[in-house]
Amino acid sequence: MLETLGMMGAGFANALSLVNLFAMLVSTTIGVTIGCLPGLSAAMGVALLLPVTFGMAPATGLIVLGGIYCGAIFGGSISAILIHTPGTPASAATAIEGYQLTLKGQAAKALSVACFASFCGGLLSCISLYFFSPALAQLAMKFKSPEYFWLSLFGLTIIAGVSSKSMIKGLMSGLLGLLLSTIGMDPMEGVQRFMFGQDALYNGINTTCALIGLFSMSQVLILAEKKIAQRARATTFKDKLGISGSELKRITPPIIRSWLIGNIVGILPGAGASIACFIGYNEARRFSRHKEEFGKGSIEGVAGSEAANNAVTGGSLIPTLTLGIPGESVTAVLMGGLIIQGLQPGPELFTTYAGMTYTFFAGFVLVQFFMLGIGLLGCKGFAQISRLSDAILIPSVFILCVVGSYAIHNNFVEVVIMLLFGVLGYLSRKFDLNNAAIVLGLILGPIGEKGLRRSLMITDGDPSILFSSTICWVLIALCIIGIFSPFFMELVRIARKKAA
Amino acid sequence: MKRSDISVVTVIYAVCLLFFVMTIRLPEAAQTYPLCLIAGLFFLNTLYIGKAVLIYHKEKTMEDDIGQAFGAFQPRQFFGSAALGILYMFLLWLAGFYISTILYMVAAMLYLRVPKLHIAITSCVMLGIIYAVFTLFLKVPLPVGLLFK
Numbered sequence: 001m002l003e004t005l006g007m008m009g010a011g012f013a014n015a016l017s018l019v020n021l022f023a024m025l026v027s028t029t030i031g032v033t034i035g036c037l038p039g040l041s042a043a044m045g046v047a048l049l050l051p052v053t054f055g056m057a058p059a060t061g062l063i064v065l066g067g068i069y070c071g072a073i074f075g076g077s078i079s080a081i082l083i084h085t086p087g088t089p090a091s092a093a094t095a096i097e098g099y100q101l102t103l104k105g106q107a108a109k110a111l112s113v114a115c116f117a118s119f120c121g122g123l124l125s126c127i128s129l130y131f132f133s134p135a136l137a138q139l140a141m142k143f144k145s146p147e148y149f150w151l152s153l154f155g156l157t158i159i160a161g162v163s164s165k166s167m168i169k170g171l172m173s174g175l176l177g178l179l180l181s182t183i184g185m186d187p188m189e190g191v192q193r194f195m196f197g198q199d200a201l202y203n204g205i206n207t208t209c210a211l212i213g214l215f216s217m218s219q220v221l222i223l224a225e226k227k228i229a230q231r232a233r234a235t236t237f238k239d240k241l242g243i244s245g246s247e248l249k250r251i252t253p254p255i256i257r258s259w260l261i262g263n264i265v266g267i268l269p270g271a272g273a274s275i276a277c278f279i280g281y282n283e284a285r286r287f288s289r290h291k292e293e294f295g296k297g298s299i300e301g302v303a304g305s306e307a308a309n310n311a312v313t314g315g316s317l318i319p320t321l322t323l324g325i326p327g328e329s330v331t332a333v334l335m336g337g338l339i340i341q342g343l344q345p346g347p348e349l350f351t352t353y354a355g356m357t358y359t360f361f362a363g364f365v366l367v368q369f370f371m372l373g374i375g376l377l378g379c380k381g382f383a384q385i386s387r388l389s390d391a392i393l394i395p396s397v398f399i400l401c402v403v404g405s406y407a408i409h410n411n412f413v414e415v416v417i418m419l420l421f422g423v424l425g426y427l428s429r430k431f432d433l434n435n436a437a438i439v440l441g442l443i444l445g446p447i448g449e450k451g452l453r454r455s456l457m458i459t460d461g462d463p464s465i466l467f468s469s470t471i472c473w474v475l476i477a478l479c480i481i482g483i484f485s486p487f488f489m490e491l492v493r494i495a496r497k498k499a500a
Numbered sequence: 501m502k503r504s505d506i507s508v509v510t511v512i513y514a515v516c517l518l519f520f521v522m523t524i525r526l527p528e529a530a531q532t533y534p535l536c537l538i539a540g541l542f543f544l545n546t547l548y549i550g551k552a553v554l555i556y557h558k559e560k561t562m563e564d565d566i567g568q569a570f571g572a573f574q575p576r577q578f579f580g581s582a583a584l585g586i587l588y589m590f591l592l593w594l595a596g597f598y599i600s601t602i603l604y605m606v607a608a609m610l611y612l613r614v615p616k617l618h619i620a621i622t623s624c625v626m627l628g629i630i631y632a633v634f635t636l637f638l639k640v641p642l643p644v645g646l647l648f649k
Binding site for chain 2: 052054055166168169171172175176178179182186188189191193194221224225226227228389391392394395396398399400402403406407410412415419430431432433449452453
């Protein structure tokens with residue numbers, strides 16, 4: 001306990017260095033900018049800026065990615081409130097009440113509430129990050145090769161099963177990712193696999209290129225196919241920024257409820273901020289004493305939605321960092337960033353690399369304060385940025401995709417790989433396949449393959465080793481639950497409908 | 501059943517076939533894992549099309565989801581932007597980062613009908629950001645181009 005407290009303190013001391021503070025300021029500003037631009041998502045922003053973190057110390061690099069993540073989730077609320085266009089799907093529920101407040105001339109109040117609720121949601125989610133992560137990491141210490149094999153399968157089944165319209169298509173996406181992860185050198189036999197004569201593929205497909213392609217390049221193609229629309233003019237602020245004491249009293253209960261909701265949703269793999277914001281909003285409405293205000297501009301609705309989507313950020317980092325199972329696509333990209341820094345999610349992050357991990361956690365806490373400051377001070381400026389036309393975004397993001405993927409190893413092959421993944425990501429979005437599952441397949445593939453083949457090597461090919469421990473059986477059960485969870489959910493829905 | 505199901509299933513079968521042909525050329529010990537994955541993908545794909553065919557027999561209608569997915573598709577804008585992007589990649593290799601990026605930004609934004617002042621501002625800002633981040637901060641060499649090597 002004392003040791004953990006000491007590491008937490010050391011983490012804050014490291015995070016408060018000038019370099020890290022500057023990284024927080026810049027990354028949170030970039031995150032809010034990306035978030036407030038309709039059409040650009042948090043996952044896209046994190047993927048696009050991954051190459052920039054290569055030259056940084058691991059903790060600083062992760063703080064940058066965390067800053068972009070939190071900033072983008074909050075940033076989405078700015079355009080949702082001011083121009084009724086959610087910057088990210090996570091702010092869809094905020095647009096309902098936020099824009100009504102804007103129409104009533106209370107845009108500044110709506111933004112203040114959104115900013116404060118986002119801050120509270122994000123800050124409170126850090127508590128669970130500190131509290132649950134080491135405990136889960138302790139459990140992960142018992143994992144050996146067979147357990148890692150089942151863990152990677154569980155990660156795939158849950159995200160493929162929960163986050164796709166069709167479960168089979170979700171699983172197919174995951175398997176496609178696993179198949180693509182076999183490109184490169186065979187880890188056991190040392191033979192070249194599916195390299196198409198390209199030496200650049202010796203170490204497999206570069207995860208960063210794949211991430212930039214699947215999330216950022218595919219978004220460029222999505223923007224390019226739509227008619228470029230004139231964005232609505234952002235409303236000028238008629239009221240003042242700030243929250244009164246009585247308003248604070250009103251929004252406190254929905255913030256606390258949404259914090260719990262967001263945390264649980266974040267920890268559950270497959271669910272994400274876009275789901276949490278609606279649950280948070282609905283619960284705020286259900287428990288409100290001012291139900292008549294909902295639909296006409298309710299600050300409780302804005303607070304409920306925003307606290308929930310930001311509470312997801314800390315929650316979703318827990319399974320990502322401890323077990324290597326990302327809660328949603330943004331954390332899948334963030335996990336890619338971790339692996340690129342040469343770190344593997346799991347117990348080592350809390351033992352060998354504890355210093356780095358606790359610095360990142362402390363940075364994540366401080367990022368929330370930066371988000372509050374930047375959000376309140378800069379919302380008028382961000383309101384104008386949110387009107388930036390897609391015609392400017394298309395070439396700008398395209399250039400960043402190209403430069404980012406070239407900068408990894410200074411070769412054009414990786415730019416071509418990024419482009420191919422961009423096309424794959426675009427088609428996969430069009431035909432209801434799942435980009436997050438493809439990425440997970442790519443990331444978890446090598447872990448699962450090594451786990452399986454090492455296990456079989458130990459027993460001379462006897463597969464009984466894969467069923468030899470209680471943890472294996474628990475993970476197998478979780479895989480089955482993961483696969484069948486959409487059916488269970490459907491059964492519950494039907495039962496509820498019948499009861500109603 | 502959706503219209504897109506046929507194309508998705510065909511592409512996945514083609515991927516399975518391509519990887520299968522390449523896998524059987526590998527040494528035997530290296531074949532097992534990829535073959536398991538190919539078999540899994542093949543099985544799921546067959547399961548998916550089987551389910552889709554059953555739905556088609558039941559409902560006797562085919563949903564035009566391709567029409568829905570590409571309803572707002574602007575072919576001229578999309579293929580024009582894509583062609584400019586490919587041209588940019590070629591120019592990048594030939595003339596290096598700065599010249600090709602200026603040309604691409606101007607051409608792409610003119611094509612997308614961005615006002616000239618916005619083109620000038622965006623081009624300067626983008627080049628400035630990339631120079632500051634990649635060249636000054638990360639010290640990553642940007643492509644110099646075949647002509648200037």
